[in-house]
Amino acid sequence: MKFRLGILFIGLIIIGVSSCTKEWDEHYNVYPETVDQNVWDIIQSDPQFSSFVQVIKQAKMDTLFNSDIAYTIFAPTNDAISRFTGVQEFTNVILAYHICQHFINVSSIQGKRQIQTLTEKFALFERNGNEVTIDEIKVVAESPLYRNGKFFTMGEVIRPLPNLYEYFQFTNPVLSNYIDTQDTIILDKEKSKPLGFDEDGNTVYDTVSIIANKFEMKYFPVKEEFRTLSSTIVFPKEEDYQNALNIMADDLGGLYNDYSDIPIEWQEEVLIPHLLTQGVFLNRLEPEEFVWESPTDTLKLLNVLGDSVVINYVPTDKALCSNGYAYNYQSYVIPDSLY
Numbered sequence: 001m002k003f004r005l006g007i008l009f010i011g012l013i014i015i016g017v018s019s020c021t022k023e024w025d026e027h028y029n030v031y032p033e034t035v036d037q038n039v040w041d042i043i044q045s046d047p048q049f050s051s052f053v054q055v056i057k058q059a060k061m062d063t064l065f066n067s068d069i070a071y072t073i074f075a076p077t078n079d080a081i082s083r084f085t086g087v088q089e090f091t092n093v094i095l096a097y098h099i100c101q102h103f104i105n106v107s108s109i110q111g112k113r114q115i116q117t118l119t120e121k122f123a124l125f126e127r128n129g130n131e132v133t134i135d136e137i138k139v140v141a142e143s144p145l146y147r148n149g150k151f152f153t154m155g156e157v158i159r160p161l162p163n164l165y166e167y168f169q170f171t172n173p174v175l176s177n178y179i180d181t182q183d184t185i186i187l188d189k190e191k192s193k194p195l196g197f198d199e200d201g202n203t204v205y206d207t208v209s210i211i212a213n214k215f216e217m218k219y220f221p222v223k224e225e226f227r228t229l230s231s232t233i234v235f236p237k238e239e240d241y242q243n244a245l246n247i248m249a250d251d252l253g254g255l256y257n258d259y260s261d262i263p264i265e266w267q268e269e270v271l272i273p274h275l276l277t278q279g280v281f282l283n284r285l286e287p288e289e290f291v292w293e294s295p296t297d298t299l300k301l302l303n304v305l306g307d308s309v310v311i312n313y314v315p316t317d318k319a320l321c322s323n324g325y326a327y328n329y330q331s332y333v334i335p336d337s338l339y
Contacts, residue, residue: 039146040065043075048153051081059092064099071149072100072115074134076157084157093119097160103150106132106142112284114227121160122225122322134158136320161322164222164233168326171319172238178272179222182215219280219304224323231304231324234279234315236332244334251336270338278313280304284325290315 040062043049052075056062064071076084076098084090096118104115106127114122123135132139134154141153162170169176194203216222220231236244245259245267255261282304290311292299299311315327 034145034147037146038065039071039073039143039149039151042143042146043073043151048077049075051078052076055081055090055095059095061092061095061099065148068148069101070103072102072104073149073151074098074154074158075151076154077140080154080156090157094157094159097121097123097158098154103145114225114230116227117160119160122227123158123161124320135161161320163225163322164220164231164324164326167319167321168222168233168235171326171328172235172241174238174241174267175235175272178268179213179215181268182213183211184214185209185211219276220282220324222323226323229282229323230284232281232283232285232327233324234313234327234329235275236329237317240329240332244332248334248339252339266339271334274335274338277303277305277307278309278311279327287315287318287327 044053081090099118100115100123101118102115104125109125109127111126111128113125115125116122124133126133126136132142134152135158137154137156137158139152140155143151143153165176165179168179197203213221216224220233222231222233242259245262249256249258249261280303281301285301289301290299292311300308301311303309313332314330316330317328319326
């Protein structure tokens with residue numbers, strides 16, 4: 001069945017209140033009164049954020065805090081920024097990823113929540129009991145709620161994550177290239193006007209066409225990011241994929257010497273669709289959800305198409321993406337039933 005999704009433009013406006021800055025475990029359930037001070041003034045006055053303050057001023061983003069618009073700030077310490085800039089530049093894009101234009105009420109969150117940053121990309125905010133993370137990076141402390149926002153102390157710099165499509169562009173272009181081939185032109189019925197009927201009774205439109213992607217309509221819109229929707233994709237990385245094709249070529253013999261001799265048409269018509277049926281799921285699935293209870297058990301999961309599939313593989317190398325999880329295969333072998 002076709003999996004149709006709409007982008008949800010719903011503002012995550014959550015009124016957050018909390019106590020004076022303390023270690024997270026001591027106060028995530030406390031509701032103090034709002035402090036009548038500008039959150040930017042507080043950050044500027046704290047010496048552990050002096051590097052972060054300098055970056056904000058250089059980017060001229062300190063003007064954001066001249067109004068009463070609410071912001072949540074993920075403020076990395078000086079040590080965190082020093083370690084980060086020793087490897088790469090702290091760009092304006094990375095800076096914008098540390099700021100959200102809404103309050104986050106931690107006590108109302110249990111589990112995972114997508115939050116949109118000023119980059120328009122989403123970060124994964126997660127609370128499990130007393131532990132809170134942003135993109136799987138632990139939050140050190142939380143500030144009180146000030147007049148125009150609040151901040152979280154971060155021991156590491158957080159970086160914008162790739163979406164699932166971007167991730168596979170780097171780890172296995174076979175999949176991203178396959179997705180690119182699925183572009184098609186379809187009728188936009190909402191914008192097209194019906195003119196009448198043809199001799200067979202079919203509606204004739206004053207046609208307005210749009211480009212759609214058959215992969216994204218069927219499985220998941222991997223190039224988009226959502227507040228409430230995510231996906232898990234298990235697909236072998238390029239080296240493992242090619243090694244599996246090498247084994248297949250050796251098994252076939254004859255003119256097949258290695259992966260480069262396996263026709264791309266067969267891969268796109270048979271192998272890749274098989275992998276997608278076995279490995280695309282709705283929501284973020286954790287590694288333990290793929291584990292059999294005992295060696296004699298058969299584990300089945302509902303894939304994104306609504307079909308129950310037997311999980312006869314072990315996913316590994318979980319990668320956090322802005323719109324889901326990506327996994328590699330622990331050991332990938334092409335079923336000989338496919339060829």
